[in-house]
Amino acid sequence: MHTPKAHHLPFGVCSLKKEAILSATGEKKLILHPENRQQPIQTTMIRSLQIKLVLSLSLLVVMLLAAAVMSMMEFRNMGDSVKGVLNNNFSSIEAAKRMMDALEREDSGLLLWIIGEQEEGSQTIHASHAIIRSALEDAVKNITETDEPRHISDITESYDAYHASVLSILEGALPPAEAKEIYNSETQSLFFSAKETVNALLMLNQEQMYHQSEIIQERSRRAMMPAFISLAAAVLFALLLFYFIRIYFFRPVKKLTESIRDYYPEKGRLDACIATRDEFKQLEEEMNNLISRLLWRREQPKE
Amino acid sequence: MVRTRVVIKYLGYILLFNALFLFIAALISLYHRESTLNALLFSATMCAALGTFPYLFVEKVDELRFHEGLAISVLGWLLTCIVGMMPYYIWGGEFTLTNAFFESVSGFTTTGASILTNVEALPMGLLFWRSSTSFIGGVGIILFVLLVLPEKKGVQSSFYRAEVSDLSKMSFRTRSRHIVRIIATVYFSLIITETILLKALGMSFFDAVCHSLSTIATSGFSTRNLSIAAFNDARIEMVITLFMLLSSMHFGLIYATMTGKKHNIFTSRPSRMYMIVVATGILLIAFQLFHEARYSLGDSFRYAAFQVVSLTSTTGLVTADTSLWPLFSIVLLIYFSFQCGMVGSTAGGIKFDRIYLFFHSVSKQLKLILHPNGIYAVRMDKRTIEHELELQVMVFIILYIFTFFVTALLLSLMGLDGVTAFSASFATIGNVGPGYGDVSSFGNYAAMPDAAKYLLSANMLLGRLEIMNIFALFMMAGRK
Numbered sequence: 001m002h003t004p005k006a007h008h009l010p011f012g013v014c015s016l017k018k019e020a021i022l023s024a025t026g027e028k029k030l031i032l033h034p035e036n037r038q039q040p041i042q043t044t045m046i047r048s049l050q051i052k053l054v055l056s057l058s059l060l061v062v063m064l065l066a067a068a069v070m071s072m073m074e075f076r077n078m079g080d081s082v083k084g085v086l087n088n089n090f091s092s093i094e095a096a097k098r099m100m101d102a103l104e105r106e107d108s109g110l111l112l113w114i115i116g117e118q119e120e121g122s123q124t125i126h127a128s129h130a131i132i133r134s135a136l137e138d139a140v141k142n143i144t145e146t147d148e149p150r151h152i153s154d155i156t157e158s159y160d161a162y163h164a165s166v167l168s169i170l171e172g173a174l175p176p177a178e179a180k181e182i183y184n185s186e187t188q189s190l191f192f193s194a195k196e197t198v199n200a201l202l203m204l205n206q207e208q209m210y211h212q213s214e215i216i217q218e219r220s221r222r223a224m225m226p227a228f229i230s231l232a233a234a235v236l237f238a239l240l241l242f243y244f245i246r247i248y249f250f251r252p253v254k255k256l257t258e259s260i261r262d263y264y265p266e267k268g269r270l271d272a273c274i275a276t277r278d279e280f281k282q283l284e285e286e287m288n289n290l291i292s293r294l295l296w297r298r299e300q301p302k303e
Numbered sequence: 304m305v306r307t308r309v310v311i312k313y314l315g316y317i318l319l320f321n322a323l324f325l326f327i328a329a330l331i332s333l334y335h336r337e338s339t340l341n342a343l344l345f346s347a348t349m350c351a352a353l354g355t356f357p358y359l360f361v362e363k364v365d366e367l368r369f370h371e372g373l374a375i376s377v378l379g380w381l382l383t384c385i386v387g388m389m390p391y392y393i394w395g396g397e398f399t400l401t402n403a404f405f406e407s408v409s410g411f412t413t414t415g416a417s418i419l420t421n422v423e424a425l426p427m428g429l430l431f432w433r434s435s436t437s438f439i440g441g442v443g444i445i446l447f448v449l450l451v452l453p454e455k456k457g458v459q460s461s462f463y464r465a466e467v468s469d470l471s472k473m474s475f476r477t478r479s480r481h482i483v484r485i486i487a488t489v490y491f492s493l494i495i496t497e498t499i500l501l502k503a504l505g506m507s508f509f510d511a512v513c514h515s516l517s518t519i520a521t522s523g524f525s526t527r528n529l530s531i532a533a534f535n536d537a538r539i540e541m542v543i544t545l546f547m548l549l550s551s552m553h554f555g556l557i558y559a560t561m562t563g564k565k566h567n568i569f570t571s572r573p574s575r576m577y578m579i580v581v582a583t584g585i586l587l588i589a590f591q592l593f594h595e596a597r598y599s600l601g602d603s604f605r606y607a608a609f610q611v612v613s614l615t616s617t618t619g620l621v622t623a624d625t626s627l628w629p630l631f632s633i634v635l636l637i638y639f640s641f642q643c644g645m646v647g648s649t650a651g652g653i654k655f656d657r658i659y660l661f662f663h664s665v666s667k668q669l670k671l672i673l674h675p676n677g678i679y680a681v682r683m684d685k686r687t688i689e690h691e692l693e694l695q696v697m698v699f700i701i702l703y704i705f706t707f708f709v710t711a712l713l714l715s716l717m718g719l720d721g722v723t724a725f726s727a728s729f730a731t732i733g734n735v736g737p738g739y740g741d742v743s744s745f746g747n748y749a750a751m752p753d754a755a756k757y758l759l760s761a762n763m764l765l766g767r768l769e770i771m772n773i774f775a776l777f778m779m780a781g782r783k
Contacts, residue, residue, distance in 0.1 A: 052360055055359050066352075067345070222341070225392070229389065229393070240311065241356075243311075247360075
């Protein structure tokens, strides 16, 4: 085996041993021994541009995902609030309205009874009573507010007193003048008090509905907020990405292009001054390796 | 020349640091199943993502130029304040965009001025974030970043130059790379000790932590609408008074006292003078309050001590409505709102050391008038103050007073009454918090017009960054 002979290249590629070997075919071919190649920068030290780009775009995905998840959760919460309003407050309001209507009708029924329309009056009273009982049951089923049980209990109490007074007139079979007097002195005030308690329940639920609508408004604002913020963040992200691409992609390409354009063999090494430890630095090193091989080959005496 | 990518990289670190505290606040929200969870988690994710991004591209630097340190310091504060408003604004309630920004700036600059009319309505996660902003702002976010990141000497020294004033460095009497460690040791020791004491005195753990963060950072944010008055406990007030006083003293001197060094808070002349001035203020106010039969003798001392120390340390926690006190007491309290604590502490304002130096310079000038050929030097703790530093102090005081007047003037142009305009101006530039008029002890900044809130936010930042840094950055940008 031919002993490789040391050569000194005219330029200062310090890491090269500048030795050649003959190929196995016996042909005198000038190649660099693998050991002689300028070592590429350590793989662990490389921050691959590909990884940088992939990771940074992953960050963008994370941001958008966070915005989407938060929007979805807030919209779901908003949906729950709407459902709550419809299922609870609205049902209670409906029940209170039914009670109010039935109370009015029961009172009209009593007045009919007093003026002599006893059959029609009695029917109206009984029908209204059934409606009030059913509405009260509905209200009990839809208790959602803290004060609601107290209001329902007040309604039950005041309505029972009123209805008992109505029944006392009906069952006593009093003459119209006496019945009218009882109505004016006792039943009417009981009627007003029952109405007041129903009205209180209605007001409570209406207020809560208004409050809920404010919460829904707040939640819709919160649901929109991530979109705005992620939009702003995305713009910032895009600006930063553009800046980094300019610094870490375009600038090294420009530097390499300029150094290749200004290169002439007497300069020796191609010095693009790439400061980063990425693919561009590797490219610069490999270009220097290529130059060293070419120059070294050019210096070899022709056969 | 400033390397933009390096500035961006460090701003990214600052975002990551904020994200850490936002995640902790989100965990608290998660534990208590609060409505703030989404807002905090989303803000944390955004901060973390944006903060990581520059880290991917920009490689580690060996050296940081002074201008870069300055740019990172000023822009870091601005960025932190903008990021800090995110959870408030997303959550809503009383937080409009302006209110959220004001509250965030107030927290990070440790001013403690609030727009909230009902603090107790805030969920715990958001209350923790509010206290965290003070905690981060207390010693400065840059110093926190330095504490976490093992940066090279060349990087650290640039940050010190930008963040720590020359006057403050004097009392540390150590190499600059040890300064961060000293500040952190004192800061955390004080917080932990105060938390333990407050908890032992009956505060809930959450309240104890929040009030400790608020006291040591001298921000004055409370978890209660009535501030410390809500607890109505003299022992709690005594503990908080003591820690407010300590927080307003030079951390280097506190560390020296803790480690038994000769030059400590009791032997340092400015430190001793500071304590004498504060004690005199307490005595005078307590005497007047007792003399005018406002309180009993014990209560006069209790309230006077708390309010004087609260204002001079720029904490702004409250136990009494000082706007109802006699005029002489109010004037004294206003003086303390200007004087504030010592350099090297978490307090804002002109700082006692500068006033001390100012009077020594005045004395020097008077001597020079009498003996024009004499050679006189201003000395502080046996060290001669360079003429340049002397000049720096004078310029700072003039700029401070000038900024105070300009802000007050602009506030009065916005329709605020004289007392509110002037007191809001000194309360924000000194990072004190409460003032007089509409912004008195139990009042707040909610009713101010939006423009006034932005102006006061700028004032808070100017005060926190000791004015000069911001002007220097503007000059740098202008020159570029």
